Amino acid sequence: MTALPIDPILPELVATLRQHGRAVLQAPPGAGKTTRVPLALLEDQTITGKILMLEPRRLAARAAAERMANTLGQQVGDTVGYRMRGASKSGPNTRIEVVTEGILTAMIQSDPELTGISVVIFDEFHERSLNADLGLALAWDIRGALREDLRLLVMSATLDAAPVAQMLDAAPIVTSEGKSFPVDIRHLPKPTGKDIRLDQATCELVVQAITENPGSALVFLPGEGEIKRTEALLAKALPSDCTIAPLYGALPFAQQQKAIQPTATGRKIVLATAIAETSLTIQGIRIVVDAGRARRARYDAGSGMSRLVTERVSRAEATQRTGRAGRVAAGVSYRLWTKGEEGSLPAFPPAEIEAADLTGLALELARWGSTGADLALLTAPPEGPMAQARALLHDLGALDTKGAITAHGRALVRLPLHPRLAHMVTIAGPDAAPFAALLNGRDVLMRGAPVDLSLRLEALRDARAFARNRSFAINHAALAETRAEAQRLRRFTDKASDLTPAQMLALAYPDRIGQHRKGDAPRYILSGGKGAYLEAADPLARSPFIVASDLDGDQREAKIRAALPISYAEICEVYAATIAWHDLCEWSKREGRVITRQQLRLGAIALEDRTWSDAPPEDIAVAMLDGVRQLGLSPSNAAKRFVARVEIGISGGLDLPDLSEAALMDNLEAWLLPHLTGVRSAADWKGFDLLPALKGRLDWGQTQALDKAVPSHFTTPMGRRVPIDYSGDHPAISLRLGELYGVTRHPTVGKTPLRLELLSPAQRPIQITLDLPNFWKTSYADVRKDMRAQYPKHPWPEDPTAAEPTLRAKPRKS
Incomplete structure (x- = not known):
């Protein structure tokens, strides 16, 4: 058996786990931890039960099981097996079982003591998937309450081990320092121009890498679309001895296997998503080309929708990808960014619990009888998305008003579906299974088809008739996957119903029943309160009511990407009680x-x-x-x-x-x-x-x-009430000069003098004063002279202090 860097620390790891029952293993990419650690534990005589190892991806789980079985000279399903959604190879003598992460949660919920399991290994924990976080929290809870003998091991290549060790009650950290082969990291000399597409820039870098180095190449791209576009460009640019092999999650397993197997002749260029970051040794790879992008699901609590976003990779992801080049020999890693840009990359990718739809998590926690606060979750779920998830579950009837799981909720959690689709299948019965499979998988029609889901259902029922009568191309690989999934889902249902597809969809998406807004534009208000729209040319654009299953997640107004028209009567029939x-x-x-x-x-x-x-x-x-x-x-x-x-x-x-x-x-x-x-x-x-x-x-x-x-008013000598204005520096009143004849003391409010605005008979200001006696003695004579000329019919006495107040003109001479 070929020596691997992990081998020297295996005795220490086995002893640590035997003594403490828990440990965190740090080992760099390519060290061999995925295949060597379970086999080393298998030799520990104190471990009598099964060793369960969690892998984040199906391909990695199968590959790990096959490599371990091959090491033992056996077939998969003997000592080493695997289990995942829709596939299983295990037997009565299986001691090591590699499972995908959701399987562990289901096992724990159905058997809280994990009967017959001695060790649970969490491989590639640095990916921080939601299922891995929950699985570890539940397993730790079991160890503390029910199974002190249960051993837990967390393994990672790039994770900061200290927080995980602390969460596991100061678990010992075992580190493998070895690295299989050195990798030369090369950066761009200058940033790529903004007008250069990612696929074009990646193609040019791949051609450069292949020209400068021997061996096959592993190219990291964010998604299927970028892989296909890059593949088309490389097909024209690469030498004839190069074979291009795409590798992404939606590929059939046989094609995924082909991508990781060595080629008989020539060189292989594997174009992969993050599926190739972990636990896979692809034979012959000496070169890594990293486009520096990752695609992640982001959930917006405000809109209640998830959408895929393309982001810069983290430094941890870049390190993980680089390690792929040094697994079988010294290698080289080309990065599609400059050395200076590296400092702006985040240290680690976000944990899935921070950005994902938490509806499934909320339901699993309710089934466990927990809110999550009492569990050892490395990252606490955000309050907003968690509250929205619980609200949706309440609307689906999965949680009661106190947040406890209902009988219906327990039925939903048993189905391998999102709670929305599980609710639809549980209520609508076997006829909903194909629809659920359709909604849960890839689009069975090629890009460019209208949003109407009835077209997909038509293709699913009879692909040949659809091809004859419709002009939209079928994605036959997706169609085959959907049909196989539909068959599997039928086993979970028994109660039939006569609901229409639109009514089934309304059951799954009670918050996305849309009503056409007034006006000509195809804009809708959704029952959940958000806005959405259809392209004006789409055949559903004038539907009075629709149900949307897929939206782009825009916070202001989401674009509808998949929907069905629904009638008023259909809505009323499904939601009569609501x-x-x-x-x-x-x-x-x-x-x-x-x-x-x-x-x-x-x-x-x-x-x-x-x-x-x-x-x-x-x-x-x-x-x-x-x-x-x-x-x-x-x-x-x-x-x-x-x-x-x-x-x-x-x-x-x-x-x-x-x-x-x-x-x-x-x-x-x-x-x-x-x-x-x-x-x-x-x-x-x-x-x-x-x-x-x-x-x-x-x-x-x-x-x-x-x-x-x-006081609000000043009463004049004539008994008239004049409002006092208190808005200025001094309280003020405005009144005609003649109304103050005979007044010898300045009017006040308390001890504060009133500001007097003295007016002419025509109500025009002629003087402002804070000292009326002084005005009589000084300025009045000049005012009298002017006023007598302007208003000769009004009295202007020489001594105003001795005159009677008046608002009248002089009496006419008889």
């Missing part, structure tokens, strides 16, 4: 008024809408408060004077309420609501007088104290 009449009384910013409607609603969509003519006045008043918040306060001059008086009273020590605009807006319900009867539009609000409502903020005692300390 649809209800709602009284709608709310402020319309667009119309500038309170609108009162009665609507038959399913979530955010109104199936029927009619005028609510007898809406209670108190409801209208409450809705008008939102209008006030939008329009703002518009106090009259009298209201402004009152507010100014209150502010002066507060500054003078009076116990009065805060009438600042901010305070008033914060407490509209308390002071304004009782006065809004009859107000329901912006026009009504414009004519509304705030003064009575503002005065209502003061009780009788406060009003009396205010009137005494800060």
Whole structure:
């Protein structure tokens, strides 16, 4: 058996695991941990049960099982087997079983003691998949509560081991320092231009790498589309002795196997996604070309939708990819970025729990009887997405009002589907299995087909007839996969129904039933409250109602990528228990008024809408408060004077309420609501007088104290009440000069002198003073001279202090 770098530390690892029952193994790419560690544990006589090893990908799981079986000189299914969704090779004598990550969760949920399992190994844990995080948390919970003898081993090439070790109660860390062969890392001399496509730049770098180095190459690209475009370019640019082999998750297994097997002659160029980052040794690879991109699913809690985004790789991912070049010999790694750009890369990729749809996780936690807070999750699930996941599960009937799993929820979790699709299959029965398989897999029609899912169902039922009658090309590989999955899913169902495909889809997506908005554009409001649209040319663009299963996740308005039309009657039949009449009384910013409607609603969509003519006045008043918040306060001059008086009273020590605009807006319900009867539009609000409502903020005692300390009016010698303006530096009044004849002391508010604006008989300002006696002695003579010339019919006495106040002109001579 060929020596591998991991071999020297295997005795230490086995002893550590025997003594402590838990360990974290750090080993660089190519060290051999995936195949050597389980076999080393197999020789430990204290391990009597099965060794379970989790792999993040199906291809890696099969390859690992085959290599270990080959090492033992056996067939897969003897001592070493594997188990994954839809495929299994294990027997009664199997001691090492390689499983994909979701399998462990299902095993734990069905048998919380993991009967017959002695060791659980989490391989390539640095990928931080949701299933791996949950599986480790559940296994650790089992070890603490039920199985002290259960041994746990976490293995990784690039993970920061300390946090994992700490989470596992200070688990020992065992490190393999060895590296199989050196790898020369080469960067671009300068950044690629913005106008150069990724596939073109990658093609040029591959050609350079092949020209400069011997051996086969492994090229990392973010997805299937980039692989196919790069493959087309390389087919014209590579030497004739080079064979191109794509490798991505959607490929049939036989083609995946072909990509990792050595070629008989010539050189092989493997174009792979992240599927080739871990646990795979591809024979003959001496060159790695890294395009520096990774495709990840990002979940947006605001929209309730996931979408695939292409991002820069992390430094950890780049290291992992580089290691592929040094597995069988010294190699070289070409990176499609400059040395200077490397510092801007994130250290690690985000854990899937931070960015994924958490609906499945929430259901698994509820089944375990946990919220997640009591489990050893390396990263806590984000609160927003988790709350949204639980809300969806409640809508599906999988959780009760307290968040506990229901009998229906337990039925859903047993199906190997997203809870949405599991709900659809459970309710709709066997006829929903092909539809669920279709929704869960790749599109069976080639790119460019309309969004209508009925076309896919038609192709699934009869591909030959579809090909004769339709102009859309079929993806036959995806069609075969979908049919096989449909057969498997049928085994989980028994109760038949007569639901239409549109009704089935509505069961799975209760939040994505869409109603056409008013207008010509194909825009929809979804029952979950979000907006969505169809391309104008799509045949479904004029459908009154649709159900969308796939959207691009745009937060403002999502593009519908797959949907079915649904009728009003079909909606009502499925959601009869949910649809209800709602009284709608709310402020319309667009119309500038309170609108009162009665609507038959399913979530955010109104199936029927009619005028609510007898809406209670108190409801209208409450809705008008939102209008006030939008329009703002518009106090009259009298209201402004009152507010100014209150502010002066507060500054003078009076116990009065805060009438600042901010305070008033914060407490509209308390002071304004009782006065809004009859107000329901912006026009009504414009004519509304705030003064009575503002005065209502003061009780009788406060009003009396205010009137005494800060009076609202000044009473002239003639008995006329003149409002006092408190908005300036001094309280002020405006009145005609003749009204103050005979006044010898300056008017005051308390000890504060009033600012007097003295007016002519025509109500025009002629003097402003804070000292009336001084005005009489000084400026009055000049004012008298001017006024006598302008208003000869009015009295202008030489001694105003001795005259009678008057507003009249001189009596006519008889």
